[in-house]
Amino acid sequence: MDQAHGRRKSRHIGSIDSLLAGSNQLGSTAAHHKSPSYRMPRTPKEEFSQVAALPFRIKDGRIEVLLVTSRETRRWLIPKGWPMKGKKPYKAAEQEAAEEAGVKGEIKQEPLGFYDYWKRRSKHFDLCRVEVYPLEVSKQLESWREKGQRQTQWFEVEEAAHQVLEPALAELIRSLPARV
Structure with missing residues (x-):
């Protein structure tokens, strides 16, 4: 395990073409194309692990969720990052919310649950499992570490679920009102 980034070693299996073809070995397609490759864990213990905060507030009796954009693709997601040495996972998630969303x-x-997603790297993708911790927001900062790098926006629960790409994250967002 890479302690600095909370990552576990994973196995390289080939290109997206071989993945979509159902192959778990490098196929001839991978040798001829420069498409990004995927790293699939052999066992759950080998997956890359991240932590995330699901920031929410109650406004006029309704729950709203704060989403942030990713820095590269600008898609909507929740603040997340690698576990931090010496910090409990929920504390690392709390710090990510302050740094990424202010x-x-x-x-x-206790986590609300988890979701899996493909983390984009320069030449491949890694499968990451993200533990999600609800964060009831009491303060929005005037400035924060990544303020100029991301957008933030409050959404009602159902709209937030529609904005994110990962179906399992959308379901976690939808489950929030029953859990708070």
Whole structure:
């Protein structure tokens, strides 16, 4: 395990073409194309692990979720990052929310759940499992570490679920009202 980034070693299996073809070995397609490759974990213990905060507030009796954009693709997601050495996972998620979204509040110590996504690298993708911790926002900062690098926006629960690409993350967002 790479302690600096909370990553576990994973196995390279080939290109997107071989993945979509159902192959778990390098296929002839991978040898001829320069498409990004994917790294699939052999076992759940080999996946890359991240932590995330699901920032929310209650406004006029309705729950709203704060989403941020990714720096590269500008798609909507929740603040997330690698586990931090010496910090409990929920504390690392809380720090990610402050750095990426400029919010502070009360974070739950137990995760709401998890979702998986493909992390884009320069020449391949890695499968990451993200543990999600609800964060009830009590303060929005005037400035924060990544303020100029990302957009932030409050959405009602269903709209936030529609904005994210990962179906499992959308379901976690939809499950929030029953859990707070």
